Amino acid sequence: MKSLTPIRQIDGLRDYVRRQRADGQRVGLVPTMGALHDGHLSLVEAISQQADAVIVSIFVNPTQFAAHEDLDTYPRHETEDLQILATTCATAVFAPSAGEMYPSGFATSVAVEGPAKGLETDMRPHFFAGVGLVVTKLLLQALPDVAIFGEKDYQQLLVIRRIVRDLDIPVEIIGGPIIREADGLAMSSRNAYLSADQRVIAGRLNQILRALAEAADPPDIAEAKAHDALLEAGFSAVDYACIRDAETLAAPDVQTTRRRALIAARLGDIRLIDNMDAR
């Protein structure tokens, strides 16, 4: 079995990419925060259909966590992650330190509106500034031919597409489908926080999302029903349960051709999100 030694420095990453290109290889990037599960591995597999060299980045990005969020307790399993990746098509791992990514005196931000407005931003106003910054940096550091992001974080995928388009970053962005547990719960590194009782309730999220996505009711009625169903199922709070235009994330209107149902709900301190195509 191969073994993967993480690249820690941006210069080392650039060197790796340069050598792949010199060998005529197409380069793909899979950004992650580690604690890898089958959702991440599906992205590695999917990008390997489009790239010869597959770089997986592992970086728990401090700028996308607010002070009260779980940066310190976010699961970090680098040794296991490297072992898992050694069994996949990944050819390199980029795992920089926070100091490498954000050296002292760091003073630049990436502000994005459009699809970043509302939904996640209503609850986590700092979030897309942090994601936009780190993804912009990773794309510019590696300058891969292609990078992949999961539809699990649907709004994030749209935000990244918009940044790449608006800033003319010459990287193709592709989306990967959501990988789920047997009961439909979308895989997430944060699922490890769930107690046995919470795990049972968490399984209901996907059923309620499906009912919302397939509802024949007008959106506001379907959304209210989903909201009530989540609270009845045992969720402690509902951040949103809504039907949006799948391309803009605005409320659907006569221009809308595709709709997306999206939910974010909380079980105590744990926040779960999911989404799917809607009728």
Ligand code: AMP
């Ligand atoms: P994270 O490590 O949570 O930042 O996720 C890294 C990438 O994996 C992001 O593009 C996520 O959207 C994607 N991802 C996370 N969970 C899943 C899943 N269950 N299915 C597909 N992609 C996922």
